[in-house]
Amino acid sequence: RRPRVGKTHAAAPSAPTAKTDPAIDTLCDTLREMEARGTRGTLTLPGGVRVPVGNLHKVFWPAPGLTKGDLVRFNLRMSAYLLPGVTDRPLVMKRFPNGIDGKSFYQHRAPDQLPDGVRVAMVRESPDRPTTGVPYLIGGTLQTLVYMAQLAVISQDPWFSRVPHIEQADIVALDLDPMPDTPFTRVLEVARWLHDELERLGTPCVPKTSGSSGLHIHIPLPPGTPYDAGLIFCQILATVVASRHPKAATVERMVKKRPPDVVYIDYLQNIYGKTLAAAYSARASTFAGVSTPLTWDEVHDGLKSGLAPQDFTMQSIFKRVRVVGDLWARLRTSTPADLRAAFRYVD
């Protein structure tokens, strides 16, 4: 049995259980009225900014029967948890105007006319090319969350760096992607191995469900870390674990060459311009999953307890968050480790 690190948590939720805001409740009431009336309308956000919303009845997730209105409501109610993870970060939009089963498309360039308080910054698509870049939406305000829902953007997909230091990642992530025949217990197993290694290196790390079928492990970086350094750190970790457990994990890039029942440890997201769904973000998965922070105890005990990603949804998440608080806050409060520790693996 793994020795327990730190206290057995039970005492106080790691943060604001009380991230409840009367202004948000009022907005949700207004939204309900618009839905009942079957009209489009305008939400007036704190600060007086007006954001038009419409097509609230349109079904975006057929299986649970959730609508575009449910997405707007989700972003409103989750905003206190969602915003810290997107603040100052360029956001890649993937739009689903006809729900998760309709045709979707990516969009980087922000529209010309935006509601007040929706931030935009010129960002280069590649760091070493002399372009002026394109106007990206920058996360951080409630207006942006509501506006993006109106554009039928389902998930919040932030960069790993923040303006204005856009070439320096402040976080890296290991993206655990199960192949079609991979049982989720195996994903948990691989996550556990990665956690054990990271703990040996003294590196803080926090797991979450992806909101689809996999897991993400995020690691805070020391200030000023270039993308390349974070990428190599993750490459080393992923490669060490994959070569130690070839029947369970791989870093093989080509889908055809991956066994159908292993976990692809995708470390290649840690590149300038790439993204991963933010913590507490809704996802375009059939079951309306939410990318949900977990404790390492939940990951380690997941087989016994029957942990399943499908249990963390737009409908279920609020109850959980009220109980466990903001598990993702640790990512911002813990001291990043020296990445050079990982280089002793190199052989």
Next chain:
DNA sequence: GACGGAA
């Protein structure tokens, strides 16, 4: 989904 131009 937003927008501009045609019907």
Next chain:
DNA sequence: TTCCGTCAACGCTGT
């Protein structure tokens, strides 16, 4: 007013 067409990403890697 309604209808309709058009537009909405990208860079890295391997072959």
Next chain:
DNA sequence: ACAGCG
């Protein structure tokens, strides 16, 4: 140059 990848 082009296909595969996320």
